[in-house]
Amino acid sequence: xxKCAFAGVAVFAALLLIASITQAGVVAVVSSxxxxxxxxxxxxxxxxxxxxxxxxxGGPATPVDLPESAxxxxxxxxxxxxxxxxxxxAYWAKMVFSGRGVPPKEAANATEVKSMIAGNPNMIxxxxxxxVDSSVKVVFEAN
Amino acid sequence: MITRKLLLTxxxxxxxxxxGSFALAQxxxxxxxxxxxxxxxxGGKVINGSFHGPMPDNPNYSCPCYIADWTSTxxxxxxxxxxxxxxxxxxxxxxxxxxxxxTTQVTDRADEDAPQLSWAFLTYAFAPNWEFTVGRxxxxxYYYSNFQDVGIAYPWVSPPPELYGWEVTNYNGVSLRYSNSxxxxxxxxxxxxxxxxxxxxxxYLSGSQDNINASWKNMVGADxxxxxxxxxxxLVYLVANASTDDTTVxxxxxxxxxxxxxxVNADFDDWFVxxxxxxxxxxxxxxxxxxxxxxxxxxxxxxxxxTPFLNYGWYYENTNDLVQYPSPVRFNxxxxxxxxxxxSSTSLKVQLDNxxxxxxSDLTGNSxxxxxxxxxxx
Numbered sequence: 001x002x003k004c005a006f007a008g009v010a011v012f013a014a015l016l017l018i019a020s021i022t023q024a025g026v027v028a029v030v031s032s033x034x035x036x037x038x039x040x041x042x043x044x045x046x047x048x049x050x051x052x053x054x055x056x057x058g059g060p061a062t063p064v065d066l067p068e069s070a071x072x073x074x075x076x077x078x079x080x081x082x083x084x085x086x087x088x089x090a091y092w093a094k095m096v097f098s099g100r101g102v103p104p105k106e107a108a109n110a111t112e113v114k115s116m117i118a119g120n121p122n123m124i125x126x127x128x129x130x131x132v133d134s135s136v137k138v139v140f141e142a143n
Numbered sequence: 144m145i146t147r148k149l150l151l152t153x154x155x156x157x158x159x160x161x162x163g164s165f166a167l168a169q170x171x172x173x174x175x176x177x178x179x180x181x182x183x184x185x186g187g188k189v190i191n192g193s194f195h196g197p198m199p200d201n202p203n204y205s206c207p208c209y210i211a212d213w214t215s216t217x218x219x220x221x222x223x224x225x226x227x228x229x230x231x232x233x234x235x236x237x238x239x240x241x242x243x244x245x246t247t248q249v250t251d252r253a254d255e256d257a258p259q260l261s262w263a264f265l266t267y268a269f270a271p272n273w274e275f276t277v278g279r280x281x282x283x284x285y286y287y288s289n290f291q292d293v294g295i296a297y298p299w300v301s302p303p304p305e306l307y308g309w310e311v312t313n314y315n316g317v318s319l320r321y322s323n324s325x326x327x328x329x330x331x332x333x334x335x336x337x338x339x340x341x342x343x344x345x346x347y348l349s350g351s352q353d354n355i356n357a358s359w360k361n362m363v364g365a366d367x368x369x370x371x372x373x374x375x376x377x378l379v380y381l382v383a384n385a386s387t388d389d390t391t392v393x394x395x396x397x398x399x400x401x402x403x404x405x406x407v408n409a410d411f412d413d414w415f416v417x418x419x420x421x422x423x424x425x426x427x428x429x430x431x432x433x434x435x436x437x438x439x440x441x442x443x444x445x446x447x448x449x450t451p452f453l454n455y456g457w458y459y460e461n462t463n464d465l466v467q468y469p470s471p472v473r474f475n476x477x478x479x480x481x482x483x484x485x486x487s488s489t490s491l492k493v494q495l496d497n498x499x500x501x502x503x504s505d506l507t508g509n510s511x512x513x514x515x516x517x518x519x520x521x
Contacts, residue, residue: 042324051322051329053241054271060241068487082372086448087410089487093181093296093520098289099246099262099280102177102236 025129026075028140029114034121039139045081047124049091050101055124063104064113064125072110076126079142175238180521183294185228185301187211187514189221192498194508204349207508209498211301213308216348217254219512228301229253230292232261242268250292255345261292261313274320282314282359283335283366286377286406286419294518298417298452299480300494303439305456306404306421310346310357310385314339332367344387349506353391359383359400375408385425398425398433416442417454431464433471441478450482459501473501492516 028044030036036055039047046052047061055061066073068085077083083091092103107113113125118135132138192207209219217227234248248262264278281289287302294300301307316337323330344357364381383400404421418440426432441454456478460471480494496512 042327042329046324046329049329051324051331052272053268084412085487086484089520090296093293094290096179096236097181097232097234097248097293097296099234099236099248099264099266099276102179102238 025142026072026079026126027129027132027138027142028076028080028124028126029117029132029136030124030139031117031119031121032135032137034137036124036139037137041080041140041142044124044140048077048081048104050095050103053101060122062120062123064116064123065104065106066110066113066126067106067108070109072126072128075142080140174240177236177238178233179236180231180233181293181295182231182517182519182521183229183292184225184517185211185294185514186223186225186516187219187227187300187494187512188223189219189510190513192221192508192510195505206505207510209496209510209512210349210507211304211512211514212254213304213346213349214310214312215252215254215345217252218349218507219514226253232292234262244268272321272323274322275317276320277317279313279315280318280335280337281312282339282362282381283333283364284309284379284381284402285404285421286408288312293520294492294516295488295490295520298441298443298450298482299454299478300492300514300516303419303454303456303476305437305439305458305474305476306419308346309423310344310387311339311341311359314359314362316362327371329370330368332365334363334365336361336363338362347387351389353389356388356390358386358388360386364402373409373411375406375410377404377406379404396427396429398427400425413445414442415445416440427467429467431462431467433460433462433468435460435472448484450480450484452480452482454478454480465503470504470506471502472506473503475499475501488520490516490518492518 028039036058043056048063053060077088081088095101096103107116107125110127110131113127114136117123117125189207189209194207204218205220211217211219211228219227230250230252232248232250237245244266246262246264246266249258250261251258260279262280264276264280267275269275283289285306287297287307290296291302291307314337316335318333318335320331320333338360340356340358342356343354346357347355362381362383364379366377366379368377380403385400386395386397388395401424402421406419409416420438422434422436424432424434435458437458439454439456441452443450443452457475459473462468462471476496476498478494478496480492482490482492484490494514498510498512500506500509
């Protein structure tokens with residue numbers, strides 16, 4: 001009985017933890033110096049899928065991805081490009097070996113995303129909402 | 144057997160890549176260089192079949208056999224072999240600035256003597272959404288043509304031979320591409336023109352030991368692809384003057400080619416359906432025609448890392464002159480593939496093909512084929 005109750009509490013705690021991670025939310029960010037103020041989901045997907053090489057009405061766009069293991073990456077792609085890790089890789093294999101571009105650059109973590117973006121108004125990345133600071137500007141928020 | 148040449152290439156590639164990623168990027172001011180590559184080690188054999196002869200005019204072939212790759216006559220027989228389809232490709236992309244880049248790709252196949260230059264073109268992005276390219280590219284005949292050697296990008300061991308695999312694969316020329324989002328669809332469209340000549344074309348090896356050169360001249364074509372959520376459709380049309388020159392016996396042919404193709408894919412989270420139809424019509428200057436409608440349709444389901452995929456393909460040549468064209472090629476094929484994704488850049492596949500010839504005379508016979516594949520990108 002005691003074991004069951006403990007297991008129940010542990011499962012409940014795990015569910016809460018998962019819920020809190022999911023709720024935190026991933027946002028797309030550009031340099032605070034970028035003229036871009038907001039993007040739609042489709043515009044953002046176009047940039048990450050290499051179909052748009054420029055910001056709408058603006059300069060060149062260089063997307064930055066997080067490593068495949070990052071929870072933010074799975075969240076972001078599920079919401080924005082609609083592709084799983086394997087689908088995204090297969091899509092970019094198609095694009096790269098069709099000579100239509102190179103996949104997004106990869107940063108190690110949110111800190112590196114911010115430092116890359118802060119100094120380059122052409123770059124765009126995504127981070128957890130809680131990691132946003134004055135060096136970057138939110139241009140897209142899921143939901 | 145994996146040939147010594149392929150092993151050498153694998154070794155060279157392996158030095159950079161096999162353990163992980165070797166997409167090294169060196170940035171010097173504006174110019175950046177990135178390298179990438181793909182590798183497929185495919186092995187297989189005909190497990191049983193029937194053949195009524197006569198044997199193909201080539202001492203290297205024994206039938207019943209199965210042509211998996213028509214372009215290079217990659218043919219499996221009853222002896223297990225890695226040679227017909229194994230391949231490796233390396234690609235470099237040099238980005239000079241936001242407007243100019245250069246892409247080159249070299250592909251080495253186990254069944255060909257020397258590596259082939261698949262891509263070597265300069266891209267000029269002269270306006271947002273527009274790209275102009277000049278150089279050597281793939282002929283974008285079908286949905287998978289541009290990346291038909293990249294095993295990781297599709298569920299089969301190799302794209303359906305009912306559609307893929309003609310006497311020419313590349314062209315030297317120019318193209319203009321426009322990509323944009325229109326009414327919620329991600330779209331890309333291009334027009335292209337150019338020509339290609341293949342000396343001693345391996346495409347003809349299944350039927351002849353002669354030295355045959357093949358050309359496509361004055362090729363002009365256009366394609367457009369539309370994607371929204373789960374839906375993708377692609378249309379293509381091209382015309383060309385196709386000629387062959389059999390230098391062994393001194394015979395030539397000349398035909399006007401018209402090719403139309405449509406691909407429709409549906410990709411839900413788990414289920415997906417891939418379909419493609421084409422009509423290749425050739426009208427010869429000696430007053431006969433050969434038209435070849437073909438289609439492929441398949442469905443798969445993703446169970447986590449596992450993807451079973453069932454496919455049916457059909458190819459049927461018609462002609463009005465069995466004297467000038469005595470052996471129209473006709474066949475159908477059912478395949479079942481099981482793919483396992485080791486990770487997002489490595490997959491393993493097992494495939495069974497049931498190939499049935501419906502031709503007036505046998506080319507390869509009927510066969511059941513077993514194949515395995517290891518696919519990787521780096």
